[in-house]
Amino acid sequence: MILRRRMWINMIFKKKFRNLSLMHKLLLSYTLLTIIPVALLGFFIYTAYTKAAEEQIGALVPQMLEQASQQIDRNVQDVTNMPERLYQSQQMIEILRQDSFQLHAEAMQQQYTMERYLSSSFLHSSSSDLLGVFVFSKNRVFAAAAKNYSGFSKDEAAVYGQSLELEKGSMILLPQDTNLVFENNADYLLIGVPLQDRDNQEYLGTMFLALDVSFVDRITGTFKEHNAARIMLLEKESGRIAYDSKKEKSDQVVPDDRYPIENGSFLQDGKLVGITPAIQQEYALIYEIPTEKLFAKQQQTRTISIVLFLLFIIFSVCLYTFVAYNVSQPIKRLIDNMRSVQGGKFQQTLPVTKQDEVGRLTESYNHMIVEIRDLIQKNYMIRLKQQEAELYALQTQINPHFIFNTLETINYAVEAGEQEEVINIITTLGRMLRYSLDNGVKFVSLKEEIRHVEDFLSIQQFRFYDRLTWKTDYPEISTDVQVPKFILQPIVENSIKYGLETKTSIHIDIKIHHTPDMLILTIKDDGPGFDPTVKTELEEELSLEPGITSKSAHYGLSNVANRIKMLYGNNYGVSLENNQKGATVRLYLPFRHVSERGSLDAEFTNHDRRG
Numbered sequence: 001m002i003l004r005r006r007m008w009i010n011m012i013f014k015k016k017f018r019n020l021s022l023m024h025k026l027l028l029s030y031t032l033l034t035i036i037p038v039a040l041l042g043f044f045i046y047t048a049y050t051k052a053a054e055e056q057i058g059a060l061v062p063q064m065l066e067q068a069s070q071q072i073d074r075n076v077q078d079v080t081n082m083p084e085r086l087y088q089s090q091q092m093i094e095i096l097r098q099d100s101f102q103l104h105a106e107a108m109q110q111q112y113t114m115e116r117y118l119s120s121s122f123l124h125s126s127s128s129d130l131l132g133v134f135v136f137s138k139n140r141v142f143a144a145a146a147k148n149y150s151g152f153s154k155d156e157a158a159v160y161g162q163s164l165e166l167e168k169g170s171m172i173l174l175p176q177d178t179n180l181v182f183e184n185n186a187d188y189l190l191i192g193v194p195l196q197d198r199d200n201q202e203y204l205g206t207m208f209l210a211l212d213v214s215f216v217d218r219i220t221g222t223f224k225e226h227n228a229a230r231i232m233l234l235e236k237e238s239g240r241i242a243y244d245s246k247k248e249k250s251d252q253v254v255p256d257d258r259y260p261i262e263n264g265s266f267l268q269d270g271k272l273v274g275i276t277p278a279i280q281q282e283y284a285l286i287y288e289i290p291t292e293k294l295f296a297k298q299q300q301t302r303t304i305s306i307v308l309f310l311l312f313i314i315f316s317v318c319l320y321t322f323v324a325y326n327v328s329q330p331i332k333r334l335i336d337n338m339r340s341v342q343g344g345k346f347q348q349t350l351p352v353t354k355q356d357e358v359g360r361l362t363e364s365y366n367h368m369i370v371e372i373r374d375l376i377q378k379n380y381m382i383r384l385k386q387q388e389a390e391l392y393a394l395q396t397q398i399n400p401h402f403i404f405n406t407l408e409t410i411n412y413a414v415e416a417g418e419q420e421e422v423i424n425i426i427t428t429l430g431r432m433l434r435y436s437l438d439n440g441v442k443f444v445s446l447k448e449e450i451r452h453v454e455d456f457l458s459i460q461q462f463r464f465y466d467r468l469t470w471k472t473d474y475p476e477i478s479t480d481v482q483v484p485k486f487i488l489q490p491i492v493e494n495s496i497k498y499g500l501e502t503k504t505s506i507h508i509d510i511k512i513h514h515t516p517d518m519l520i521l522t523i524k525d526d527g528p529g530f531d532p533t534v535k536t537e538l539e540e541e542l543s544l545e546p547g548i549t550s551k552s553a554h555y556g557l558s559n560v561a562n563r564i565k566m567l568y569g570n571n572y573g574v575s576l577e578n579n580q581k582g583a584t585v586r587l588y589l590p591f592r593h594v595s596e597r598g599s600l601d602a603e604f605t606n607h608d609r610r611g
Helices: 002-019 022-080 082-088 090-097 104-123 154-167 215-222 296-342 357-396 400-415 419-436 446-467 489-502 532-542 555-568 594-610
Strands: 130-137 140-145 171-173 188-197 202-212 230-235 241-244 264-268 271-278 283-290 443-445 468-473 482-484 506-514 518-525 573-579 582-590
Touching: 022 082, 022 188, 022 202, 022 215, 022 264, 022 271, 022 283, 022 296, 082 090, 082 104, 082 188, 082 202, 090 104, 090 188, 090 202, 104 130, 104 140, 130 154, 130 188, 140 154, 154 171, 154 188, 154 202, 215 230, 296 357, 400 419, 400 446, 419 446, 443 446, 446 468, 446 482, 446 489, 446 506, 482 555, 489 506, 489 518, 489 555, 489 582, 532 555, 532 573, 555 573, 555 582
Parallel strands: 468 506
Antiparallel strands: 130 140, 130 202, 171 188, 188 202, 230 241, 230 283, 264 271, 271 283, 443 482, 506 518, 518 582, 573 582
């Protein structure tokens, strides 16, 4: 079974390979034998190199983080031990032992003495990482700060002080836990340490030391690509961020599943993440760096290798293509021209440069093209005559129903004794018949076409009285512009027909304007508008190539659009739209004056003669 399947696959591959062009066969062979093996070899080498680098860096990051974590612990421990300095001054201990109820002057003096000592002993003589020192004792708060601050009331300090008094140990608070805010929103760890009177073992108060957490950034500053990395201190129990080197604290609480391990490194979302416990195991020191930054040199090496490989491929392919081109070009050129013939292009023949088999095939091809071209020319002229004959018959006909209705209107007017109205109707009808029977003219001035449609509307108004009103609006400069004959009446006739079927009255506006190159005729009515389905069908029909459309209920509109496209090309035609109170039809024609009309009439006359 497996052998039969392999034989079937080989047979399909051989069949497809045989059907390829000669040029493609040569290039495919070169690709399979040269390009693909070289590319695979380079890919495997780069993958092995990158994997080894990732493993090496992945093992190195936790070691660096461990060293940084130990140093962070030492810094925090050093700050935790700082309250010992307070015991070096008996005067400060005496101030803390005294009751808060005392004279104001004495209280202010003690405040000044204590805060001066805190500033000189803790801020000026110690690490610059301290933002401030606060001592709460017996409803008093003594403070010294390196930066301006706000918040941290007595009540808040009392709550944490009582907690420390009961626990007999230190605590670490985050900015989210207190109201204390330093200038520029500096991040800090607020370390609280209880103060005991060592002589009588009584609780004196609590010292709070605000440690600037940016020292973490200084400790980790030796890491590789430090500026591109993100360093964080994360409180493990609550998931809150204590420090973020990128200041990206939009999510104050980190989800539990974001860091699945407590110590080590892993890849996550295109980043190398290292994590290790810090500050007495209560926090986690996290190091995140995009792999693209971490492996920038490897990527640079990869880019250079790819560029060199591509240059080699381009050079070799160009050379190989040149050789294959000279072998396959004569056959390819003949095939391309045959495809052009399939697309309807019969104008180009091929030069015969060789007398071999390809040259004789080219001679036969050229002879075939000439024969097809002559046959198409004959069929085209026959088709053109048929189209012109049908168009001429359509544009010269007057709807028999219109004549019958007009005669009925004349009859009613005679019976009613309206002699003047009868004369006007007969005069107008005669002018319309004379306009229709002017067989030698296919183009007229816009003024003549407007006069004809106004005659048509006048007769219809005699018939429908107040049910039909109309208005024409056009600039005088447009009246000597040439247009095809009978392009307005079919549109106006449709407006009256479909408008009065559903409404008691209808108003038609005919407006004409132009641009330097385009004449636009707008017929707008307040009838029911186009039914959406009918409008879609009409627009599909109007978008077809010029030709004779099928005789349907909308043949008059299709005929007008067809004639415009046949006369002027696909850049002109008819558009439809529904307005708020009816339908709008626009005709787009070239802006040509009557003096230019003779050339078009002559062109159609020459077609008739050639036919």
